Amino acid sequence: GAGVSQSPSNKVTEKGKDVELRCDPISGHTALYWYRQSLGQGLEFLIYFQGNSAPDKSGLPSDRFSAERTGGSVSTLTIQRTQQEDSAVYLCASSLERGLNQPQHFGDGTRLSIL
Template sequence: GAGVSQSPSNKVTEKGKDVELRCDPISGHTALYWYRQSLGQGLEFLIYFQGNSAPDKSGLPSDRFSAERTGGSVSTLTIQRTQQEDSAVYLCASSLSRGPTDTQYFGPGTRLTVL
């Protein structure tokens, strides 16, 4: 079956520009997560959506980062006024529900490079 998909796979942008990253979760999965993988920081949690509940934004590093999830499915992570330290691989994951035992399945990631 189809897994988590992310687009674009690679994004190169100039400092100060805005970028949008897209995630399409596994069909039927109600929970969706964004993580960031960078050399200096490892894998960091960014934000989490569960159904129609208010998202858990506790991992967003600054107010330049925001995310939305439309119709309980596709999610978009937006980074405004990008900085070089935003360069990283952005990973999206989904799970059947928010239960602690549920497995999170990851997409292939979007590699963001800020010049």
């Protein structure tokens, strides 16, 4: 497909387990972003990648959250020792280039539920 692809679409796990979320951006997009949307809230920025490097990690809420991007394409967001407050929809977006005024295009998200 031509859009941003995220997997899994839904994830239910027990508190304390680790989870890994995957994002496959639009081909050719060098910038990749992770956001989360908690119930009734707006989108909260987590981390930004330009290529494989992450110059802006300012939104990661704790050191339990990490992300990586390899080959300038696929990115994984890992949450260790999950807590109930981690329950949210995690959205990935990509754009051609962050510095220019390019819109970000979003995937459909991963709905994460921590029991």
